[in-house]
Amino acid sequence: xxxxxxxxxxxxxxxxxxxxxxxxxxxxxxxxxxxxxxxxxxxxxxxxxxxxxxxxxxxxxxxxxxxxxxxxxxxxxxxxxxxxxxxxxxxxxxxxxxxxxxxxxxxxxxxxxxxxxxxxxxxxxxxxxxxxxxxxxxxxxxxxxxxxxxxxxxxxxxxxxxxxxxxxxxxxxxxxxxxxxxxxxxxxxxxxxxxxxxxxxxxxxxxxxxxxxxxxxxxxxxxxxxxxxxxxxxxxxxxxxxxxxxxxxxxxxxxxxxxxxxxxxxxxxxxxxxxxxxxxxxxxxxxxxxxxxxxxxxxxxxxxxxxxxxxxxxxxxxxxxxxxxxxxxxxxxxxxxxxxxxxxxxxxxxxxxxxxxxxxxxxxxxxxxxxxxxxxxxxxxxxxxx
Amino acid sequence: xxxxxxxxxxxxxxxxxxxxxxxxxxxxxxxxxxxxxxxxxxxxxxxxxxxxxxxxxxxxxxxxxxxxxxxxxxxxxxxxxxxxxxxxxxxxxxxxxxxxxxxxxxxxxxxxxxxxxxxxxxxxxxxxxxxxxxxxxxxxxxxxxxxxxxxxxxxxxxxxxxxxxxxxxxxxxxxxxxxxxxxxxxxxxxxxxxxxxxxxxxxxxxxxxxxxxxxxxxxxxxxxxxxxxxxxxxxxxxxxxxxxxxxxxxxxxxxxxxxxxxxxxxxxxxxxxxxxxx
Numbered sequence: 262x263x264x265x266x267x268x269x270x271x272x273x274x275x276x277x278x279x280x281x282x283x284x285x286x287x288x289x290x291x292x293x294x295x296x297x298x299x300x301x302x303x304x305x306x307x308x309x310x311x312x313x314x315x316x317x318x319x320x321x322x323x324x325x326x327x328x329x330x331x332x333x334x335x336x337x338x339x340x341x342x343x344x345x346x347x348x349x350x351x352x353x354x355x356x357x358x359x360x361x362x363x364x365x366x367x368x369x370x371x372x373x374x375x376x377x378x379x380x381x382x383x384x385x386x387x388x389x390x391x392x393x394x395x396x397x398x399x400x401x402x403x404x405x406x407x408x409x410x411x412x413x414x415x416x417x418x419x420x421x422x423x424x425x426x427x428x429x430x431x432x433x434x435x436x437x438x439x440x441x442x443x444x445x446x447x448x449x450x451x452x453x454x455x456x457x458x459x460x461x462x463x464x465x466x467x468x469x470x471x472x473x474x475x476x477x478x479x480x481x482x483x484x485x486x487x488x489x490x491x492x493x494x495x496x497x498x499x500x501x502x503x504x505x506x507x508x509x510x511x512x513x514x515x516x517x518x519x520x521x522x523x524x525x526x527x528x529x530x531x532x533x534x535x536x537x538x539x540x541x542x543x544x545x546x547x548x549x550x551x552x553x554x555x556x557x558x559x560x561x562x563x564x565x566x567x568x569x570x571x572x573x574x575x576x577x578x579x580x581x582x583x584x585x586x587x588x589x590x591x592x593x594x595x596x597x598x599x600x601x602x603x604x605x606x607x608x609x610x611x612x613x614x615x616x617x618x619x620x621x622x623x624x625x626x627x628x629x630x631x632x633x634x635x636x637x638x639x640x641x642x643x644x645x646x647x
Numbered sequence: 648x649x650x651x652x653x654x655x656x657x658x659x660x661x662x663x664x665x666x667x668x669x670x671x672x673x674x675x676x677x678x679x680x681x682x683x684x685x686x687x688x689x690x691x692x693x694x695x696x697x698x699x700x701x702x703x704x705x706x707x708x709x710x711x712x713x714x715x716x717x718x719x720x721x722x723x724x725x726x727x728x729x730x731x732x733x734x735x736x737x738x739x740x741x742x743x744x745x746x747x748x749x750x751x752x753x754x755x756x757x758x759x760x761x762x763x764x765x766x767x768x769x770x771x772x773x774x775x776x777x778x779x780x781x782x783x784x785x786x787x788x789x790x791x792x793x794x795x796x797x798x799x800x801x802x803x804x805x806x807x808x809x810x811x812x813x814x815x816x817x818x819x820x821x822x823x824x825x826x827x828x829x830x831x832x833x834x835x836x837x838x839x840x841x842x843x844x845x846x847x848x849x850x851x852x853x854x855x856x857x858x859x860x861x862x863x864x865x866x867x868x869x870x871x872x873x874x875x876x877x878x879x880x881x882x883x884x885x886x887x888x889x890x891x892x893x894x895x896x897x898x899x900x901x902x903x904x905x906x907x908x909x910x911x912x913x914x915x916x917x918x919x920x921x922x923x924x925x
Contacts, residue, residue, distance in 0.1 A: 292729065292732065292733055294729065313915055313916045313919040313920070314919055314920065314923055316916060316920070318732045318733065318912065320728070320729075320732060322725065322728075322758075323754055323755060323757075323758035324754060326722060326725065327722070327724075327725040327728075327754070327755055327758070328725075329725075330718065330719070330722045330725025330726045330728075330729065330755075331725050331726070331728050331729035331732070332729060333726055333729060334698075334716075334725070334726035334727060334728065334729025334730040334731075334733070335729035335730065335732065335733040336729075337716065337726075337729075337730060338696075338729070338730045338733035338734045338737075339733065339734075340733040342729070342733075356719055356722075357719065357722070360718065360719055487696050487714035487716075487730060487734070487737075488693060488694060488696070488714060488734055488737050489693075490693050491714075492692065492693060492712055492713055492714055492715075493714070493715075494708070494709060494715045494716075494717070495715070495716045495717065496709075496716075496717035497717065497718065497719060498717070505663070505709060506709075
């Protein structure tokens with residue numbers, strides 16, 4: 262009989278970066294390809310310790326591009342894989358992020374955001390890669406990116422990223438930031454009963470009938486792994502259902518559309534968010550990541566002063582939660598969008614709101630967090646003017 | 648007993664032929680040598696991943712009936728490394744051009760050599776970027792004309808063999824397309840070698856290199872290659888004066904002492920897990 266003691270959930274006190282690594286292992290990741298870069302390096306350190314323990318592979322590659330190439334190769338060989346990076350490393354990975362989009366190879370890219378552009382602020386906070394996560398690689402493509410705010414949520418989000426990668430066959434982004442990555446926070450390790458593990462849909466047809474990009478099964482084609490007898494071709498060129506290059510304009514166009522549609526048609530299902538005091542909110546704070554922690558406190562303080570403020574905290578930032586933000590825009594008087602950049606996600610709020618209303622940012626790009634008081638000041642200002 | 652002739656089409660996707668290379672391109676000789684070497688090894692084609700980057704040479708995997716991967720420019724070895732580490736018992740072959748392997752892929756090249764991972768890299772060295780229109784590469788000879796050296800090339804060329812040796816590859820050979828049998832032998836040596844092997848194949852691009860350097864037909868270019876190469880055994884009997892301007896061919900370097908990377912990693916895993924069990 263297990264004692265009462267052992268049934269108590271175990272409390273751990275981990276850095277956000279360690280949470281990512283632990284969760285990746287729980288998600289079934291068995292290949293990590295990395296390159297040292299601040300402030301994400303602890304993900305690699307923990308992975309280098311854990312991967313041999315679970316029979317997986319840890320590789321420190323010669324550069325960021327190589328790390329991204331290696332995880333794509335491992336995934337094609339049937340192993341769930343991920344990499345972690347920051348700032349300039351994220352820029353370098355863009356070439357192969359595009360490859361994984363085009364070749365539809367499941368993998369996870371963790372970006373612990375720091376200040377930029379260029380080398381920028383290696384050891385300080387930034388949220389300025391959110392648009393790069395969406396549009397950083399060239400060409401049209403869909404993006405799934407999660408931006409959790411709490412350590413336990415980072416754990417569950419990491420697992421979700423692997424699940425989405427497998428389900429939709431694309432590189433999925435986990436965006437945390439320097440504050441979350443380096444901050445330690447107590448949490449209980451989620452029990453496996455709290456989450457599901459999704460594996461890619463495998464090819465079941467006989468090898469001679471297999472088409473690696475067969476859309477007869479829907480927008481996400483079943484995927485064979487290398488060395489299973491299927492002997493298929495993969496290329497970063499536009500390709501036909503058989504995987505071989507094509508320049509047929511109609512086909513290329515329809516495939517580009519399919520690869521975006523496979524994600525966007527599920528945008529509503531993918532949209533995850535937290536609503537805080539939104540029922541009667543006149544001023545809605547749109548926030549994500551570590552900044553959402555400050556925003557929550559700002560809402561509490563505003564409420565104490567009699568201002569009807571609320572928080573919409575987006576966990577899924579890509580696809581952008583259009584429907585939810587649109588609905589809020591129809592009943593709120595104003596949006597306040599705090600972000601540690603000069604105003605990126607605010608552009609999406611503006612795009613989606615589709616009506617004349619104050620949509621104001623609280624922006625800092627100097628590497629330090631936005632305090633609850635700075636957000637509160639903006640709420641008060643908007644309230645006074647409104 | 649004489650060996651059965653190689654059934655080349657068995658290893659190829661016949662429906663993808665004819666190929667996209669220019670008539671007379673040396674890459675055909677190289678691909679033939681690779682297939683014959685694979686046949687020699689007796690490998691199951693289901694167990695082979697054939698990986699490439701970008702360029703004329705990198706179109707080769709598309710014609711091969713294996714697990715094939717056409718990646719990004721210069722970076723085939725990074726994907727190949729992921730595949731090999733994920734499935735260490737399988738065979739991974741990379742084919743690359745000179746620009747692909749030594750310019751944009753130079754970093755990946757030296758680090759794959761350094762790790763000594765059991766992958767065979769075959770470099771089709773035609774001294775030029777063919778697909779993009781004949782720009783000079785890191786192996787274009789000094790003084791040669793290219794689309795981007797209209798006044799002659801002033802860039803020094805890499806010696807691929809020395810580069811591979813220096814970076815730690817444990818089987819390094821150089822052949823040329825004027826001797827397909829020899830190439831086959833070297834590729835087989837690379838496939839058979841447990842560690843990172845590099846086979847350089849000197850080849851002709853009469854379309855982009857030859858046309859700009861008074862050798863606009865394949866025969867002229869192959870004669871030019873023949874006039875430049877000397878086997879390393881023959882070279883031993885030649886004077887420094889006679890060897891001036893010559894390129895040595897043969898198995899240039901072997902090392903069976905250095906540990907192979909997948910083995911090293913497997914030992915590490917075994918050790919960590921035994922420690923954990925205690």
